[in-house]
Amino acid sequence: MPELPDVEILRRYLDATSLHQSIEGVEVRSDRLLESLSAKKLQSAIKGRSFEETFRHGKFLFAHLDDNGWLVLHFGMSGYLKYFKQMDHDPSHDRLLIGFSNGYHLAYVSQRKLGSIGLTDEPGAFVKKKGLGPDALSPDMDFTAFKEALSGRRGSIKSALMNQEILAGIGNIYCDEILFQAGVFPKSDLTGLNEETMQRIFKKLKEVLQTAIDKKADPSHMPDTWLIPLRGTDRGCPRCGGDIATIKVSGRTAYYCPRCQGKAGE
DNA sequence: ACATTGACCTGAGAGC
DNA sequence: TGCTCTCAGGTCAATG
Numbered sequence: 016m017p018e019l020p021d022v023e024i025l026r027r028y029l030d031a032t033s034l035h036q037s038i039e040g041v042e043v044r045s046d047r048l049l050e051s052l053s054a055k056k057l058q059s060a061i062k063g064r065s066f067e068e069t070f071r072h073g074k075f076l077f078a079h080l081d082d083n084g085w086l087v088l089h090f091g092m093s094g095y096l097k098y099f100k101q102m103d104h105d106p107s108h109d110r111l112l113i114g115f116s117n118g119y120h121l122a123y124v125s126q127r128k129l130g131s132i133g134l135t136d137e138p139g140a141f142v143k144k145k146g147l148g149p150d151a152l153s154p155d156m157d158f159t160a161f162k163e164a165l166s167g168r169r170g171s172i173k174s175a176l177m178n179q180e181i182l183a184g185i186g187n188i189y190c191d192e193i194l195f196q197a198g199v200f201p202k203s204d205l206t207g208l209n210e211e212t213m214q215r216i217f218k219k220l221k222e223v224l225q226t227a228i229d230k231k232a233d234p235s236h237m238p239d240t241w242l243i244p245l246r247g248t249d250r251g252c253p254r255c256g257g258d259i260a261t262i263k264v265s266g267r268t269a270y271y272c273p274r275c276q277g278k279a280g281e
Numbered sequence: 282a283c284a285t286t287g288a289c290c291t292g293a294g295a296g297c
Numbered sequence: 298t299g300c301t302c303t304c305a306g307g308t309c310a311a312t313g
Contacts, residue, residue: 016306047290074307092307093291108291127290129307170283179308188306234306246306265284268304 017074017090017130019151019184020227025096026071029078032098033113033121034066040114048110048125050087050133060134061086061113070138072150073183077138084136091129097122142183151184152224161217165205172208172216173201174265184224187267188243193223194269195242200276201269202262242270 017025041061043054060083070077070085078086088094097106100119105112111123111132123132135141148164149156156164164181175181176190185193194201196219199212208216230236237243240253251257252272260273 018306021306089307091290092305094307125290126292127305127307129290131308168282174284177307186306190306243306263285266286267307 016232017092017094018186018189019071019073019224020189020232021095022071022074022076022090022184023228024232025090026069026076028096028098029066029069029076029121032119033078033115034068036115036117036119037065038062038113039116040112040120042112042114043110044112045110045125045128047128048123048130048132050131052134057132057134060084072138072142073147073179074186075138075141075145075147075183077135077141084134085138085141087131087133087135087138087141088123089131091125091127091131093127094123094125094130097124146180148178148180148182151182151220156182158214158217161220162213165213168205170205171202171264172199172205173267173269175205176216176220177265177267185220187269188246189223189227191270192227192241192243193220195271195276196223198275198277201264201271242272246270 038061041058043049043057046054049057061080064080064083066078067081068079074089076088080086098119098121099105105120105122106124108124108126109122110125110128113121115121149160165175168175173190173194176185176193177187191201193216197216199216226238234243242259245259252259252275255272255274257272257274259270261268261270
């Protein structure tokens with residue numbers, strides 16, 4: 016789930032459910048998610064406070080605690096948030112459970128425990144320390160900045176787009192979608208991509224991420240010209256009808272259309 | 282610098 | 298039904 020669009024939807028979910036309510040209970044149900052802090056320290060930082068606003072950078076979600084720093088959530092491969100009242104609606108694999116004074120709860124759920132939970136004084140400092148590039152949807156990440164961030168690099172376009180130090184937020188499936196929409200072979204070497212192709216990739220990058228947010232990051236609502244809904248099915252390419260293929264690129268499975276996504280820079 | 286591999290975790294689904 | 302194998306939308310460290 017959680018790439019940039021998914022995390023943006025989670026951010027809005029937290030905004031819509033959990034702001035300005037006093038936090039009465041904090042249960043840490045898996046220590047392994049905690050980013051260099053103890054359960055006790057997390058509890059004392061959160062208890063009695065409330066979430067006042069949220070911020071997202073790439074795949075990281077920050078929740079501002081009144082007068083006491085920010086809670087930082089990363090969702091790994093399988094994380095999400097759930098707001099509910101009755102404890103029998105508590106999802107399995109809840110790793111952090113926050114109880115509010117109105118009787119509702121917010122659960123951080125993560126089946127595979129590959130995410131992280133931490134604290135920071137300030138999101139900007141956290142981003143810097145992590146070495147994250149600009150958020151992929153930030154207005155600062157314009158075409159000039161995009162080209163600049165990629166200049167002097169080698170390797171495949173797919174690895175570059177997924178490299179969080181270059182720009183933050185793109186993961187495996189949205190990367191595949193961007194390259195499909197741009198008609199670019201995932202393993203294309205960066206150095207061989209011409210200006211026009213780079214421009215197309217950049218345009219599709221913004222378009223795909225924004226559209227995904229508009230569709231609430233729900234794969235079943237994505238446009239039928241997209242590749243995402245075809246994952247795991249045997250349906251053909253939405254553009255040419257041909258078979259969708261997969262290859263490994265930097266350890267991840269890339270879905271692509273061999274006919275529509277040419278090998279060359281063009 | 283880059284790619285590749287395995288590790289970290291848990292469970293779903295396929296194939297037998 | 299139950300076993301085994303593979304795979305999953307993310308990162309990190311070690312190795313070539």
